[in-house]
Amino acid sequence: DTGVSQDPRHKITKRGQNVTFRCDPISEHNRLYWYRQTLGQGPEFLTYFQNEAQLEKSRLLSDRFSAERPKGSFSTLEIQRTEQGDSAMYLCASSLGVNSGNTIYFGEGSWLTVV
Amino acid sequence: DQQVKQNSPSLSVQEGRISILNCDYTNSMFDYFLWYKKYPAEGPTFLISISSIKDKNEDGRFTVFLNKSAKHLSLHIVPSQPGDSAVYFCAASHTNAGKSTFGDGTTLTVKP
Numbered sequence: 001d002t003g004v005s006q007d008p009r010h011k012i013t014k015r016g017q018n019v020t021f022r023c024d025p026i027s028e029h030n031r032l033y034w035y036r037q038t039l040g041q042g043p044e045f046l047t048y049f050q051n052e053a054q055l056e057k058s059r060l061l062s063d064r065f066s067a068e069r070p071k072g073s074f075s076t077l078e079i080q081r082t083e084q085g086d087s088a089m090y091l092c093a094s095s096l097g098v099n100s101g102n103t104i105y106f107g108e109g110s111w112l113t114v115v
Numbered sequence: 116d117q118q119v120k121q122n123s124p125s126l127s128v129q130e131g132r133i134s135i136l137n138c139d140y141t142n143s144m145f146d147y148f149l150w151y152k153k154y155p156a157e158g159p160t161f162l163i164s165i166s167s168i169k170d171k172n173e174d175g176r177f178t179v180f181l182n183k184s185a186k187h188l189s190l191h192i193v194p195s196q197p198g199d200s201a202v203y204f205c206a207a208s209h210t211n212a213g214k215s216t217f218g219d220g221t222t223l224t225v226k227p
Contacts, residue, residue: 004158031213042119042204042217043159055213091158102208103149104215106158 002027004107006092012113013082020078021110025094032075033104034067035091036060043091043106049075050097082114118142119207121218129226134192136221138205141186145207149215150179150190153202162203163190195225 005024013019025032030051035043046065047057051072061067064082069075079086089111093104120139128134136150146167151159165172165179165188172179178191192199202222206215 006158033214035217040219042121042206042219045214045216048213050213093158097213102147102213102215103161103164105161106151109156109158111156 004092004094004105006090006107006110008110009108010111010113012115015084015114016081018078018080019082019112020076021090021092021112023075023077023092023107025074025092026105029094029096029105030072031095031097031102031104032069033093033095034075034077035093035106037089037091037109038087046077079112082112084114087112087114116141117218118145119205119216119218121203121205121221123221124219125222125224127224127226128195130197131194134190134195134199134223134225136190136192136203136205136223138188138190138218139186140188140207142207142209142216143186144209144211145216146210147208148179148181148188149206149208150177151204151206151217152199153204153220159204192223195223197225197227199223200225 033048034046037043049069064080089109093106095104149164150162153159181188202220205218208215
């Protein structure tokens with residue numbers, strides 16, 4: 001299966017610790033997205049990359065959050081000094097990045113629980 | 116300001132009947148619309164999409180209708196099956212933006 005892959009699937013961390021999530025997109029996709037989802041809400045956009053360039057960041061992405069896609073392939077999302085409000089599912093998605101009809105495909109998500 | 120709204124948090128239908136899920140949007144720049152299905156503890160799965168140049172797109176049991184003047188789209192599932200029970204998200208994007216904006220979802224329950 002060559003879908004979007006995320007690791008780890010679940011992470012429990014103590015408040016104040018740093019966590020990092022990894023995403024491997026569908027191989028031919030040049031766009032990669034990070035979203036966050038909490039219970040009862042739809043996915044909220046965090047940031048996206050076109051190849052290795054980070055093209056947009058949401059205001060939701062505080063300075064404790066950083067995302068990278070160093071070689072235009074996999075991406076990492078790091079959260080520093082985690083807070084209980086960071087508890088959520090972090091979703092990675094990828095797309096071909098065509099200008100129209102841009103369908104994004106999600107991974108299984110990474111659950112973060114901050115205790 | 117929520118640009119994509121799904122006003123019905125839940126919907127319950129009988130197996131074999133039609134399910135109709137609705138979505139409204141406010142941004143007239145949106146030109147591409149998608150529906151996703153999500154099971155608990157999994158990522159959303161793409162179902163069907165429609166471009167603003169069309170008013171209907173069909174894929175098997177799933178049909179999406181777009182009414183641009185009303186800024187409204189709907190997903191019809193016929194016939195509904197118990198396996199369709201999930202949360203359905205509507206999403207919208209426009210050509211010059213990379214991201215898609217999602218609604219908060221409608222939980223569909225199909226009763227046997």
